[in-house]
Amino acid sequence: DIVMTQSPDSLAVSLGERATINCKSSQSLLYTSNNMNYLAWYQQKPGQPPKLLIYWASTRESGVPDRFSGSGSGTDFTLTITSLQAEDVAVYYCQQYYTSPITFGQGTRLETK
Amino acid sequence: EVQLVESGGGLVQPGGSLRLSCAASGFRFSRYWMTWVRQAPGKGLEWMANIKEDGSEKYYVDSVKGRFTISRDNAKNSLYLQMNSLRVEDTAVYYCARVPSTNSWFDPWGQGTLVTVSS
Numbered sequence: 646d647i648v649m650t651q652s653p654d655s656l657a658v659s660l661g662e663r664a665t666i667n668c669k670s671s672q673s674l675l676y677t678s679n680n681m682n683y684l685a686w687y688q689q690k691p692g693q694p695p696k697l698l699i700y701w702a703s704t705r706e707s708g709v710p711d712r713f714s715g716s717g718s719g720t721d722f723t724l725t726i727t728s729l730q731a732e733d734v735a736v737y738y739c740q741q742y743y744t745s746p747i748t749f750g751q752g753t754r755l756e757t758k
Numbered sequence: 759e760v761q762l763v764e765s766g767g768g769l770v771q772p773g774g775s776l777r778l779s780c781a782a783s784g785f786r787f788s789r790y791w792m793t794w795v796r797q798a799p800g801k802g803l804e805w806m807a808n809i810k811e812d813g814s815e816k817y818y819v820d821s822v823k824g825r826f827t828i829s830r831d832n833a834k835n836s837l838y839l840q841m842n843s844l845r846v847e848d849t850a851v852y853y854c855a856r857v858p859s860t861n862s863w864f865d866p867w868g869q870g871t872l873v874t875v876s877s
Contacts, residue, residue, distance in 0.1 A: 685864075687803075695803065695864075749803040
């Protein structure tokens with residue numbers, strides 16, 4: 646199974662500042678035949694289901710604010726939130742869909758400082 | 759509007775069974791893979807199972823193989839999860855979600871239904 650490890654487990658950032666969440670996979674998520682990274686990011690607020698933010702490691706889902714961006718390739722990926730807003734307080738998960746079983750990172754809790 | 763609504767959760771004793779349902783609307787259900795994901799209280803996300811558009815392919819996480827069965831009824835726009843031999847550690851909120859294409863992310867997700875396994 647592919648193990649997804651996020652860092653840090655929790656993060657406190659001041660409003661208006663940048664937040665960076667890392668995700669590392671135990672094997673490459675880059676499918677060489679199409680040069681795509683099989684990695685998604687989700688946001689989950691308390692009492693709500695997860696919401697898709699990013700897929701293919703860097704493609705923003707329609708309607709997601711452009712302060713959210715994804716980067717990385719292979720085994721190392723990053724979710725960046727520029728200029729943190731109060732409504733961004735949530736738990737963030739990375740997910741690999743390269744192979745079954747599909748696996749998630751343990752989550753990163755983002756709070757305001 | 760795409761909508762997924764889970765139902766069927768509740769309190770069940772260890773060793774018991776439960777069948778979850780997920781009613782889909784707002785999209786052509788028969789054209790999408792579907793999935794179940796669970797989240798234990800205060801914990802992270804755990805993928806359970808996927809099912810192909812026509813039900814001909816099914817995949818499961820090892821921890822539920824032989825106990826859980828995913829199925830669908832395209833005529834009723836519904837997804838199901840039959841859970842047998844339930845254990846205390848199966849206690850979780852169970853979400854259904856649409857899989858936009860083969861080997862892809864999950865979007866959108868339903869609101870979830872809580873399953874509590876306890877004596």
